[in-house]
Amino acid sequence: MERRTIGAAALEVGAVGLGCMPMSWAYSTSRQRGAESLRAVHAALDRGVSLLDTADMYGPFTNELLIGRVLRERRADAFVSTKCGLLVGEQHIVANGRPGYVKRACDASLRRLQTDVIDLYQLHRADPEVPVEETWGAMAELVTAGKVRSLGLCAVGVRAGRRAGGRQYDATIRQLERVQQVFPVSAVQAELSVWSPEALEALLPWCRARGVGFLAAMPLGNGFLTGTLRPGEGFEPDDPRARHPRFTAEMMAANQPIVAGLRRVAHRHGEGVTAAQVALAWVLAQDPHVVPVPGAKQERWVAENAGAARLRLTPQDLAEVAALPPALGSWD
C-alpha cells in the first residue's frame, strides 16, 4: 500500500487507516463481536493498513484492550493512535484535561495496548475548565518521557463556524494556534467526507501550510456513502444514527443522488470498484498528508477499504464528485 507521512516528525503510515471505534463503541453494541473484530484488524495489517485509531473511551477501555491483543503479536506492523480527555460517566460523557489525569490516562492506555510507546496521542476534546495549554503541556511531557511519539488534536463534533458568521472550524484553528506555542501538533483529526467537506475550507489548508497531518474521521459518512444502508431499514436504539438528522428515512432517501454519483464514478473504474472506495479515494485525493480512518469491524469491509489506496480518481471524477448535491439534514 502507498505510504503517507504525518506531521513534522514525518511518521510513516499506510495511506488508508482503520478506525476501530465500531468494534466497541457507537453503532449497535449488539452487533459487536470480538473475534470478528480481531480478524478485521489482522486483515488490515496484512494489507499494509498500519494506522489503528482507537481511544480510551471506546468501550470504554475494551477497544484499547482488543487492539492490545493484536499489538502484543504485531507491534512492528502497526501505528497506534489513541486518545485521552473524555470520560464516560453514568449519564454523560465529560471532558477531563487536568495534567495529572492525562498522565495517568496515558499510563493506563499503554498497559491496555500492551506497548511501551503510543505513536500518536490525541486530545479527544479540550476541557473547558482547563486552559488547553496546560493539558497540551502534560501531553508534551509524555513525549519527553518517551511514552508517546507525537501529539494530535481532535476536532470531531465541533460544529462552530458559519452560523456564527466565521469560517468552519475557526474555533479549532484558534485552539491549534494556542497549543502549537507549547509543542508541535503532528496531526489533526476531523470529519472529512464527500458529504461533510467543511474541513476543506480552512482547517485542511491550515494543516497543509504547517506540515500537520490530517486524519479524516467518518470518511464513509457513518456508512451512508457506501450505499449499503437502505432508507427506512432503521437503526437499533443504541446506534447514534437512530437520532442523526441525516439518517431519517426521509433524509436518506433525499441523499441517494450522492450515492448514485459515487457509484457512477466507481462503475467507470471497472468491475468490483465500489462507492465506498470512491468515497475514500476522494478523501485521499484532497492532500498527500490526509489519511482516512474508515471505521469497520468486518474483514470484508477492511479489505475493500484498503483497496481504495490503489484507486486514482481522474480530474473528471473529482469534478463529478464536486458537482454532487450537498447533503440534506444537518445538526445545525
Ligand SMILES: NC(=O)c1ccc[n+]([C@@H]2O[C@H](COP(=O)([O-])OP(=O)(O)OC[C@H]3O[C@@H](n4cnc5c(N)ncnc54)[C@H](OP(=O)(O)O)[C@@H]3O)[C@@H](O)[C@H]2O)c1
Ligand atoms: N476523534 C473523534 O472524536 C472521532 C469521532 C468519530 C469517529 N472517529 C474516528 O473515525 C473512524 C471512522 O468513523 P466512523 O466509523 O464513525 O464512520 P465511517 O468510517 O464513515 O463509517 C463506518 C461505518 O461504515 C461501515 N463500513 C465500513 N466500510 C464499509 C464498506 N466498505 N462497505 C459498507 N459498509 C462499510 C462500517 O460497518 P461495520 O461497522 O459493520 O464494519 C461502519 O458502520 C472511527 O472508527 C474513529 O476512529 C473519531
